[in-house]
Amino acid sequence: MTELRTDSREPVVPDETSARRLHPAWLVAAVTFATLIGAAAFRSVPSVLMNPLHEEFGWSHGTIGTAVSLNLLLFGLISPFAAALMERLGIRRVVAGALVLVAAGSGSTVFMTQSWQLVATWGLLVGVGTGSMSMALVATVTGRWFVRHRGLVTGVLTAAGATGQLIFLPLVAALAHDHGWRLPSLLVAGTALAVVPLVLLWLRDFPSDVGVRAYGAEPTSTVGVRTAPIGGALRALTVLGQIVRRPGFWLLAGGFAVCGMSTNGLVGTHFVSAAHDHGMPQTMAAGLLALIGIFDVAGTIFSGWLTDRVDPRYLLLGYYSLRGLSLLILPSLFAPDTEPSMWVFIIFYGLDWIATVPPTVLLCRELFGDDGPIAFGWVFASHQVGAAIAATGAGVIRDLQGSYDLAWYLAGGLCGLAALMSFVIRRPEPATA
Template identity: 45%
Template sequence: MTIAKNRPFGQRYAFVVVGVIFFCLLIAAGLRSSMSVMMVPLEDAFGWRRDVISLAAAVGIFIYGLAGPFAAALMERIGLRRTLLAALLIMSVSTALSLLMTEPWQLIATWGVMSGVGSGAVATVLGATIVNRWFKTNRGLMMGLMSASAATGLLVFLPLLAMLAESGGWKPVVIAVSVATAALLPLVWLLVPERPSSIGLTRYGAEGPEPEATAVPGNFLTVTLTTLRDAAKTRVFWYLFATFFICGFTTNGLVGTHLIAFCGDMGIAEVQAAGLLAVMGVFDLIGTTLSGWLTDRFDPRKLLGVYYAVRGLSLIYLPYSGFSITALTIFAVFYGLDWIATVPPTLRLSNEAFGDRSGPLVFGWIVAGHQVGAATAAFFGGFMREYQGNYELAFQIAGMTAVAAAALSMLIAPTAPDRRQGLQPA
């Protein structure tokens, strides 16, 4: 099917595309966070240990991150629409198949491997690709908005999914995620062109015609790995990779996967704990969008330093908070404000160092570091809970790593403007 050339809004059609992709990222975030509300119901239904369920979550998060850079290369090779439609289909089918599971390996296969591959293509790297293709200006703000979709996913999905899990167990959660994912397929098919030139437009903010983009030649696997090899020769790549590893370790890996269970250990009901994550989602929606605005105007290294420091202190504070309503609200506000506020400045640094064409692909590898960190924390949290009987030390260790990331961010050297067009050593 060829998308019609007649589109309303002119250059502002870019915001229609952003709206559809926002919902795709929102649903993908809901899928990845669903394991946090299914952990206790799965434990009750099958008698599986919490570290076994955490392993499935960790595998899903790891593959989610690893798939990102390959998905970015595949988008350049066969097209963004085809890649996105295939990813959404995989997400819907894999979660639906888990309704038939009876053994732990089947949880790992469906919610770990298959959904990890699908959701990995509907992740931060998708947002980066859309922003670079559709916007000449206001990129930081748009990336902040796209990144905030994960927070909105928490806001919209977790309280609802927690209520479904509390009343009906894990199966209604699976059905809700599968149906919501499938509902996105016609929206993407009808409303998301390959790029602005596909419908006779230019990027938002562009003042005139731009060179026609061409598909990247060669095998997409080779392109992906070659880009990694070249980026790995630079210091800036490893600084960004390390800080984003810690970002994943201190967000969706630990808090996103284990906070509800941690609250349950402290006598807080699952729906209340999910509501706490929803509050974080509200403040992250504000914080990440604001972070995008700030990234267009201020030194991204200093922004990263502030974000990681605040996050680290919040995590160190939590085990000593007493888990009162007031204390948890304070934590939700300060932690929520920079849950993923790190994304816009990290993408800007990646684009500055590696250029508009290679930047999103390199950023995909940096996001892979984020998900490796998240996978490590997802398993680490479950292991510490089984080993010690509580989550306290796991959260304290995560807080200290975030403070270390704040210091590491300041070591990233600023990139000269004339190096923004291509991949070059730092």
Template identity: 50%
Template sequence: MLAKMMRLRFHYGWVIAALIFLTMLLAAGMRSTPSVLIVPLQREFGWSNAAISLSISINLVIYGLSGPFTAALMQRLGIGRVIMGALLLVAVACTLTTFIHDVWQLDLLWGLLLGMATGALATILGAIVAERWFVKNRGLVMGILSASNATGQLVFLPLLASLAVSSGWRAAAWGTAIAALILLPLVFLFFRDRPRDIGLRPYGAPEEKGATQEEPQSKINPFAATFSALFQGMRSRDFWLLAGSFFVCGATTNGLIGTHLIPAEMDHGMSEVLAASMLALIGIFDLIGTTASGWLSDRVDSRWLLCWYYGLRGLSLIFLPYALNSANLALLVFIVFYGLDWVATVPPTVRLASDIFGKENVGILFGWISAAHQLGAATAAGLAGLSRTLLGSYQTIFISCGLLCLLAAGMVIRIGRVARPTQEQPQTQIAAQS
């Protein structure tokens, strides 16, 4: 079957991109399960918003920290094996979740296991695949894959919420486990780690850069490679600026809106399914905005793209408390405006990391930058739950995160200049070499 597909006129890299798009789409939907189940778990077990938010915070921290180690494992074991192992772990964690009866079990299954598994199927996976399989249209592919990661999380929310309401929250957990098991054979049959595995060059690579000239598979200990890259990256001011701005990105997306917009809407009288549908609508606009951002990152200075994205996101979050207290039209304006910006920051951030640190290093280094993203998400998820418990509303945390975005807009402009994306530049060797 694979040989027949190889004879088709389009490059097999697009098949890989489509498969990774589906994988990241479904994985993001799997990771979104906790945000839908906050209210049902409160009702059944009497747990507080803050207690459940702690489990989600653990999930986000592990989700982020697993990124650089996952990238190193992919270099050592191969991408396909890591993907299949992560999908199997998702199925196990979601199945066991249906038997919980204490909050520490939620911390273990949602926080630790699901965080590890979905962290292997997140943005870092898209970054590595885009760098390995594409030279031409790399930014566009990264934009599409980034959009799938966020859009999947949001598009699946209405389905999960409907299952939770109609059949109980355990049905949503079972559905997530089944989806992971369905995806496993597709990855086994069609995924290939590198173009050279099937005798191809990366899409758009010049003739002289054949598949046999790609970097060899790493033989170094994954943990050593991970920390070696981190220590080298920490010496660079640009690494800290990228990581700091991505911390803000995580705080104002997954941590704040992805976790708490549904409860905030329900505080203002909206039903759970309608609230989830409104959040899913953000995902539709995100698909447009992030894909466009990937296209722009091939053509425009990524620092200025990030400056605009963070600035506009900050203004939208400051506007959100007003939108929640107003007619639905105002909330719809927020959803459209914010949705276009949801993870539009990812393609230019990956582009900057690749141009500064080298494409052979971008997997592990971007993994650490993504860890900062998820640390920000975990911080915001926990603080927002605490704010809601203590103050009775989300208004303070929404405005605070809006101001944080404006700070990030100033940070990204200070990132050192890099060559235009269309030019090939010598790369700094910072990761452990095989």
């Protein structure tokens, strides 16, 4: 491998287009994909185990939803600090530590007997762990390692969460049905630990660390060249102080908060329980939620491809508008069996599930430049604040009214507001983007 020159002020790296081997960026992307799947394993647990925990301990849906809310909240609020720590300590150290936290939190649930312990394990430990590997990791990896196909790779890595859901959700549902909820919790802990060696062996911080440029970067580009570590937690707060003065940040954050409400917080947490209320077997409902994951993979990757070619504001306008219409219709589709209309919803909603991420990441990079990954971390924090509100709020609505219908209608209306907020964002001129 060609070495970096040490006798010049500017690092010189070889032209990867002339190399005969696969560019290291693709290996880093693959390890990141596997890491996000390991983190996503836990995301499959709460919705499936809500009823078993309710039946064993007598905890209300609102109480269990509170633990999920704390997890979702930390999943977002930790994100910008994790992005800053990745600049300071390196991606590998932060991600490996996060996976250990996920394993400790999930494995500890098997010993709990009181609801506060659920909050401490599901909520606190796993929330911090998964938050350190959230979408800020995607923004950091794609921002450092890719210039060409950045939108597409963002879509692929974002789809890792749906892939993890696809892999683990049916398995978790089957294990919970046959062996109780404790075995799935141990499975998640083992999965998170299994990814740690991959991270330690193959995940690298900068392309210049292995003597190459970022994939698709020009010879004079500084993208992917290691710089002196800066900041830490203080850097995350400094960037926040700068971006809150920009209207584009609030429009992105507001729209993404609704995105979190209408996906992770509502559908991801309560769909299985809502379907079960209408007589659908829990394993069948979990299978439908897993199918959303299948179509989400295709939809998010396609959204990444479109983001490289279409104005991201128009994409967000379409995504939020169509999602809102589908949620307004959903309450009429629940039944003991899966009707054709429900299959249509699953396919459509799956394609739209997190297709919003690639255009949002691109807008953050355009609006905030080198601070884009940390800025996206704060935008993603708003996503999880919305998800946390919906996770608890929908549970309370269910406890008070005996039905989730009002929660679906509220989410559908808010999606229309998110579509409008996204459309009015002003992109910078090409010369300054």
